[in-house]
Amino acid sequence: MKLDHIGIAVKNLDEAVKFYRDVLKLELEGIEEVPEEKVRIAMFKVGDVHIELLEALSPDSAIAKFIEKKGEGIHHIALGVDNVDEVVKELKSKNVQLTYDEAKLVSKGTRKINFIHPKMTGGVLLEVVERLVKHE
């Protein structure tokens, strides 16, 4: 298990990108829309891990609701695993509460994910992610 990325909910993606790219000089890997999650994301590479900035595409996206409730900030952290189905099975056997009953394919089938409920983790929305296609 390793850290895959940190997801940060922002109000204005372009403004945030300017800070992370131009001031901190992190390497911008790309900006894309993820319609199934109703977000636009910018992915940065920081050593072996990624920082993902997320902007809501509509008021009913999870990111818009998060910002409305808590303000901008870290929305989730993601642990990369080799086999998310196995991890989900094991977590369930330990009565860990998950968002989806089974891991869900996202990003055009390139990632399979689930989330552990924050009440188990010290308030952190913890994603487990298996990358089915290696990130370029």
Place this chain on the structure above:
Amino acid sequence: MKLDHIGIAVKNLDEAVKFYRDVLKLELEGIEEVPEEKVRIAMFKVGDVHIELLEALSPDSAIAKFIEKKGEGIHHIALGVDNVDEVVKELKSKNVQLTYDEAKLVSKGTRKINFIHPKMTGGVLLEVVERLVKHE
């Protein structure tokens, strides 16, 4: 620049350690008190980065105030740099607001740190840290 650690504010360190160590099976590196920050911390290794759980030692610690205001959850993320004084100088030249005018030595002189104000970063308290002694 690389990700050094993610700091998570928790109410009960021992309970949180059980989840991260026994359920997620992350490698616990150690538990220690950091009196100058009024916290007790547990450090986990996740690949090349660390997850730091922080419990307040007194009601006036930053962690206690954070939990009172926002609840448990991610308190900061830390970017590791080779020379924190140089980074601080450059950030200041770009009018980035920092917590300390000069980077501060902590943890018995093993780390030199500063923090970037969340209003610059999309709501994230961003630490910059130089490790003066390599983590075991």
